[in-house]
Amino acid sequence: MRGGLTGMEALGSLLPAEPLTRTVSPADVGRRVGQARTRRGLTGDALGALVGLGKDQISKIENGRRKIGVRELPKFAEVLGVSVAHLLGQPSRPTLAMAHRLAGDTSPDEDSNAKRRALQLLEVEDVLTQRAAPPPALPTAAGQQVFDYARKELSQRPRNKAEAERQGKHLAEQMRLRLGLGSHELGDLPGLIERHFGVDVALSPLGTQTDGLCIHGDGVALIVASTDFSQGHVRFTLAHELGHHLLGDPRDVINEGERDMFADNLQERRVNAFAGHLLMPEEGIRETLKWLSAGRVTERSLVALMEQFGVSLGALVYQLCVMGLITYDQGKRLRSQRVGDLVARHASVAPTGAGITVRQTVRAPERLLSAAVDAARNQHVGLGVVATLLQREDDDALWDAVMEADPEVLV
Known part of the structure; x- marks a missing residue:
């Protein structure tokens, strides 16, 4: 019989907060209330309405001039999506605290496949942290330089569209410079994000209501x-969400569909500019066009660029417009074409169809998967942990795969 824990027993449950044993000051509680309110995107008026207090009372609480009563604390925690222990500054495990936050942030009528998947991963990480000590997710020295540039040089919010696009472009250029990426296409984008920025990346078929989800806070980045969606669309989503993380978006949970990603606001415009220039550097595009079509944008060169940089038609056309290589009207005409027919006409330069192919890939964060496989082999956790990460059945086939010497048999 297999040893260790299996199934849901292996995952455990979200444990209650630590006992509330030490005295905390109203100023400390108020500061945490204010921080949580900002992350939720709530005004003082809105928070007051949700907890049954006036705006002036919320202001006093956040400034430490009014205590939150014992009976009021649970309501504040519920509305702000945090635990009572968090508001009181009690010790807690970051992933567990974020899981609490995420679990309380999903309404019954919300399409929440992405949030449910994120919650699974947070629960898995919490179990592994207690039983297997996975390696911490840390940026490389080069990745930290990119973080520092984003948080220091781009800390001021853009004042207009041109500035938003300029900031996004500069961040992409800094990332390529610091990581030594040159003007070449990016291969394993999830691996690059995990390796250099300490952000876990998960891919799953989650429907088309949500493109991507970024969760970041103290000790958590996912x-x-x-x-x-097509591979090209997925890659743009990953780059877009990375932009939110690098630029220190104050929201700790950013759940976006296409309409959210391309909303007409400076925040989204800036991260879209970052994603576009990161995936499709201007120098690389010009080099390819010069070699393939004497610098002109043709149907054939368009398809070749989609293949080379692994991007969708829409993202590429937008970037070509930004570069001034095509006009807005030309871009509109190109986007009106059936992309499948366009690629089929020039299949010789698109052998993989990367820009249009939907693969429904499942990818677990490499850091967690490696730790889970090792822990399962050593019977520190059950096979259910690995099954949850891979979204596979906990069966004999998975058991045999996990016990193989080469973990690549799992993918």
Whole structure:
């Protein structure tokens, strides 16, 4: 019989907060209330309405001039999507605290496949942290330089569209420079994000209501993307969510569909500019066009660029417009074409169809998967942990795969 824990027993449950034993000051509680309110995107008026207090009372609480009563604390925690222990500054495990936050942030009528997947991953990480000590998710020295540039040089919010696009472009250029990426296409984008920025990346077929989800906070950084879109679309989503993380978006849970990603606001415009220039550097595009079509944009060169940089038609056309290589009207005409027919006419330069192919890939964060496989082999956790990460059945086939010497048999 197999040893260790299996199934849901292996995952455990979200444990209650630590006992509330030490005295905390109203100023500390108020500061945490204010921080949580900002992350939720609530005004003082809105928070007051949700907890049954006036705006002036919320202001006093956040400034430490009014205590939150014992009976009021649970309501504040519920509305703000945090635990009572968090508001009181009690010790807690970051992934567990974020799981609490995420579990309380999903309404019954919300399409929440991405949030449910993220919650699974947070629960898995919490179990592994207690039983297997997975390696911490840390940026490389080069990745930290990119973080520092984003948080220091781009800390001021853009004042207009041109500035938003300029900031996004500069961040992409800094990332390529610091990581030594040159003007070449990016291969394993999820691996690059995990390796250099300490952000776990998960891919799953999650439907088309949500493109991507970014969760970040103290000790937690996770990007989830739906693979029910083309590979090119998925790559843009990953780059877009990475932009939110690098630029320190104050929201700790960013759940976006296409309409959200391309909303007409400076925040989204900036991260879209970052994603576009990261995936499709201007120098690389010009080099390819010069070699393939004497610098002109043709149907054939368009398809070749989609293949080379692994991007969708829409993203590429937008970037070509930004570069001034095509006009807005030309771009509109190109986007009106059936992309499948366009690629089929020039299949010789698109052998994989990367820009249009939907693969419904399942990818677990490499850091967690490696730790889970090792822990399962050593019977520190059950096979259910690995099954949850891979979204596979906990069966004999998975058991045999996990016990193989080469973990690549799992994918």
